Amino acid sequence: MELVLPQGIGASAFDAALRDFRTVVGDQWVLATDSDRETYLDAYALGDGHNHAPSAALAPASVEEVQALLRLANRHKVPLWPVGRGKNLGYGSAAPALPGTVVMDMSRMNAIAVEPQFAHALIEPGVGFFDLYNHLKDNQHPLWMSVPGNAWGSVIGNALERGIGYTPFGDHTDMLCGLEVVLPDGEIVRTGMGAMEGNKAWQHYQHGFGPDWAQMFVQSNLGVVTKAGVWLQPEPEMSAKVTVNLPRFEDISWAIDVLAELRRRDVIQHNVVFGNYLHDASVFSQRSDWYTGPGAIPDAVSQKIIDHYGSGWWSFTLRLFGYEGTVKSHMQVLRDMIEPRLGKPLEFTEWRQGDPIEKSARGIPSVLALQIVNWHGGRGGHVGFSPVMPPDGKLALEQARRMKARFEQAGLDYYTSFTMGRRHISNVNLLIYDRDDAPMVARTKQLFSTLIEDSAKAGYAEYRTHPDFMDRIARTYDFNNHALGRLNQRLKTMLDPNGILAPGKNGIGTALKGAAA
Amino acid sequence: MKMVMGVLVIIGMAGTAAAVGADTADGQYVFEQKCALCHGTVGTGTMMLARRLGKDHALLAQRTDLQPAYVEAVVRNGIGSMPAITRVELTDAQLAQLARFLARNNPDAAK
Numbered sequence: 246m247e248l249v250l251p252q253g254i255g256a257s258a259f260d261a262a263l264r265d266f267r268t269v270v271g272d273q274w275v276l277a278t279d280s281d282r283e284t285y286l287d288a289y290a291l292g293d294g295h296n297h298a299p300s301a302a303l304a305p306a307s308v309e310e311v312q313a314l315l316r317l318a319n320r321h322k323v324p325l326w327p328v329g330r331g332k333n334l335g336y337g338s339a340a341p342a343l344p345g346t347v348v349m350d351m352s353r354m355n356a357i358a359v360e361p362q363f364a365h366a367l368i369e370p371g372v373g374f375f376d377l378y379n380h381l382k383d384n385q386h387p388l389w390m391s392v393p394g395n396a397w398g399s400v401i402g403n404a405l406e407r408g409i410g411y412t413p414f415g416d417h418t419d420m421l422c423g424l425e426v427v428l429p430d431g432e433i434v435r436t437g438m439g440a441m442e443g444n445k446a447w448q449h450y451q452h453g454f455g456p457d458w459a460q461m462f463v464q465s466n467l468g469v470v471t472k473a474g475v476w477l478q479p480e481p482e483m484s485a486k487v488t489v490n491l492p493r494f495e496d497i498s499w500a501i502d503v504l505a506e507l508r509r510r511d512v513i514q515h516n517v518v519f520g521n522y523l524h525d526a527s528v529f530s531q532r533s534d535w536y537t538g539p540g541a542i543p544d545a546v547s548q549k550i551i552d553h554y555g556s557g558w559w560s561f562t563l564r565l566f567g568y569e570g571t572v573k574s575h576m577q578v579l580r581d582m583i584e585p586r587l588g589k590p591l592e593f594t595e596w597r598q599g600d601p602i603e604k605s606a607r608g609i610p611s612v613l614a615l616q617i618v619n620w621h622g623g624r625g626g627h628v629g630f631s632p633v634m635p636p637d638g639k640l641a642l643e644q645a646r647r648m649k650a651r652f653e654q655a656g657l658d659y660y661t662s663f664t665m666g667r668r669h670i671s672n673v674n675l676l677i678y679d680r681d682d683a684p685m686v687a688r689t690k691q692l693f694s695t696l697i698e699d700s701a702k703a704g705y706a707e708y709r710t711h712p713d714f715m716d717r718i719a720r721t722y723d724f725n726n727h728a729l730g731r732l733n734q735r736l737k738t739m740l741d742p743n744g745i746l747a748p749g750k751n752g753i754g755t756a757l758k759g760a761a762a
Numbered sequence: 763m764k765m766v767m768g769v770l771v772i773i774g775m776a777g778t779a780a781a782v783g784a785d786t787a788d789g790q791y792v793f794e795q796k797c798a799l800c801h802g803t804v805g806t807g808t809m810m811l812a813r814r815l816g817k818d819h820a821l822l823a824q825r826t827d828l829q830p831a832y833v834e835a836v837v838r839n840g841i842g843s844m845p846a847i848t849r850v851e852l853t854d855a856q857l858a859q860l861a862r863f864l865a866r867n868n869p870d871a872a873k
Contacts (some may be wrong), residue, residue, distance in 0.1 A: 276849055280838050288845030305852045331848070339847070350850045375799060397799065531813065612799050616806045618843045619813070625843040 246279045246286075249298045251323050262321035263301060266347075268306055269313040276352070277301035285331065285348045287340040287712075289618065289626030290341045290688050291678070297340035297712050299326065302348040305646025308471040314349065315469070316431040316640045317485065317750040318745040325349045326747050327469045329370040334615065335629045335675070335711070336397055336406065340468075342712040343747030351399070354471065361386045365448040366491035366652065370401040370470060377475075387480040389607040391415040394518075396610035401473045405463050405708060409664070409671075413514040413566060416667070423447040424459050425472035434458075448474035464709070464734075466520050466747035466754065467740050485576055486604035489583065490557030497559055497645055497663065498638035503582050504561070504665050505636035512578050514663075517652075519561045520662040526550045527617040527660065527677065541653040561665075564606035569597075579695045589621035620658070621677040627660075628689070630674045630696045632705035636665060641672075647699060648674055655692035657685075671708060677741040697721065712749070719752025730757050789863025792856045793823060793843060800844070826868050830861035 259524055268274045285302050286294040291366050305311045305324070318325050324341075327349040331339030355371035357380045368377065374396035377664060381388050391410030393403055394526075404417035414420050422435045434440070436459040439447040451457065452478075462468045491500055500519070507513040518524070526535070536546045551558060566570045580591055595607035604608075618625030632638060641663050652659040652674075660675040674696070678689045693714060700706065701721045710718045722729050733753045737744070748753040793801075800807035801822045814822035819825060834857055840846035852860070865871035 272851075274850070281849060284838060284846040284848040286846075288840065302848065330851075334845075350848065352850045428825075438806070610799075613798075613804070613806050613809075615843070616809055619810050623842070 246283050246295070246298065248282070248300060249295070249344045249424050250300055251347070252343065253502065254321075254323060254345070258321065259300065259323065262317065262323045265317045265321065265567060266303055266314060267405075269310050269317065270303055274304040274306070275301065276304070276350075284729055285339045285350075287338040289338065289628070290680065291626070291628065291690055291711075291713060292680065292683075294340060296344060297337065297342065298344045299339075299341055299348045300345045302339075302350050304350045304353050306353045308354075308425065308433065311349070311351075311354075311427045311469055311471055312431040312433065315427060315429060315745070318347075319430065319743050322743055322745065323347055324745045324748050326750075327351060327370075329399025330397070332373075332395065332398030333402065333406060334397070335627050336709060337712040339710065341747070342715055342755070346748065349469070351402075351469075351471075352455070353418075354746040359384065359386055359388070359477075360448065361388050363449065364388055364479050366475050366477060367423075367448060367472060368400060368475055369472055370399055372400050373398060374400055378610045381477075388477040389414075389480055390475075390477055391417065391420070392608035392610045393417070394610055394614040397612045398617075400475060402468055404473070404475070405470060407464060409516045409666075411476060411515050411518065411562075412606065412608050413563065414476060414700055415516045415608075418460075418463055419558055420476045421459065422449070422451045422472050422476055423472075423474035424462060424470050426462050426468035426470050427464035428468050429743075429746040433471075436462075448476075464751050466750035467736060467744070468490040477585070478566070480598065481568070481572075482598060483569045483572045484564065484566045484596045485572050485690065486596075486606040487562045487579070487585065487591045487593045488560060488562045489591065490555065491587075492551075492557050494558045494645070495621040495642060496557075499586055500559065500561075500638070501636060501641045501663060501665070503586065505638075507579070508636070508667055510663055512575050513563055514566070515564055515750075517563065517665040518560050518662045519559060519670075520548060521559055521659065522551045522554070522556045523615075523620075523658060523660040524560070524662070525554050525556045527620045528613060529554070529616075531622060532620050532658065533622065540656045542658050553663075558657055566606060617660070617677060621682070621685070623677040624681050625677065626680045627675045627677045628693065628711045629709070630676065630693055630700075631671050631707050631709055632696075632703075633704045634670045634703075635674055635709050636668065641670060644703070645671060646707075647703075648672070648696070651692060651695055651699065655688045655695075657688060657692060670673070672705075715749060716752045716756040719756035727757060769822065783866070786859075786863040786866045789859040789861070789866075790823075792852070792860045792861055793837040796847075796852055796856070797822070797860070809843060814842070822864060824867070828864045828868055829863045829871050830858075833864050834858075 267425050285299045324346045326341035326346045328339045330352050350368040354369035356369045359366045374392045391412045391414040394410045395408050404421050407418050409415050423439045426434050437453040438444040440453050506613050566576045649659045662673045664671045664673050676689045678685045706721045707718045737753050808820045837847045
């Protein structure tokens, strides 16, 4: 793969930077061969991914090495793109926004310290969901964790991207308590109570005294998080779970209203994937098993898939956790609220301490969901388009109709979830494609652009996106002449005057160039 | 029917033989630590291989036709929907151990 150098850096200057980086992390952990660069490309890129090609990768093993690398990056004006484990699949993987940026791979920093009495852990960014799960299991800590759909990645990385899971601890950013951060100039700060030397409550109270800057390091390029406290869930006395399948497309309207009410009243205490039939079909089959004709899958074929799996047009799983009395009473609330509309009883799977874990509602790491990229066969990929909207059934039905029509115009199969947060819906639409099918990739890009425009007109914006679209999404946040973007830029200029930390991340440092500001 | 996903895809359930020789034990450990999450008994990699090559060739740890060089090429370049694996996630030394382990049942494998 052709080497793409950082903007404004010549080959000899780049080599000098790599030589200095090697003095910090050692030869083995400066990865700069053609093969190395290829391994850090976006695995799900829309095309070959070379528009986000890294020039090299560095793998520090300690906070001191991170500090030293940032100072050298400033000296050499070479930008760094930190990643936890580089598994942000669908949102760019490990690849940087700007080509030529050097990836800083934090995988080697993987320490875990659990405080079982207080149900929290202090971890480093290289800790993956499997690592933490196995650590809790191996040490027989009666603590549960929340995991996202793709659990290959970093616990901290996922939380810093506002990833979610599906237990009461599933708002992963909100479960962070206390960050250790290296600023772009190499200085270390700790947020919350950790700002006091020797404080005993760093992982107990998130905010500290005065402004709480933890959010400044979420989806940002203003610091490198090197440690974070993570709150864990004490093993409950009981859990129960039930999957509900809704046969009709229009069922989304009443169901979203019911689920939203149950979420506002805290009966349902977790994010709910309210997904369409393709969630199951794309894991357990391939498109060609059902349809080989032109355009998106016709409704009649969709119905065949639904009938085969018994999945309904929509399905969702509800989970309850706690003392048995609480769980039992909430099971009854769910029955009272849902069964009359469903027309049949809910069939719960109950778990009590000592039962097999597969009966429980806990988060268990898995990567089986990655199977969906094999929908078309070939080298598969997906990008997520995820606008945030109010949890309202009528709006959700309108959105689903609008989006389905757009997917069909583009000849792509409509894969969606109206994922129910505490007070919002993240309408996660996955555009699934064969990377080597150039016309399909082109249609995907066009569809993504159309969806950005549609959503902005409807008053919705994305919460997270792929580097291909970070600038465009950032520009949709345009209140008062892009005041938020200008604030971000002012902070960026102040904290990172050389622009060496993740330039272009979420449009910071790039989105306003040529725009209104 | 809503599928119960992923319950068995926990490290350690790798579909590997119960015992291997000392020369491939390290490679088995690497496989279980780094690969089994996809290439275990119920893994996404196993499902993809079953579609592409048939169920008899789906479990990597039981294959008899793998060459070390092929394993190394697939790991570093990716294949199909499998991403390429970096030298941070799997060092060259670990990859060599892994390749020896996965090729152990191939009588024609270059040693």
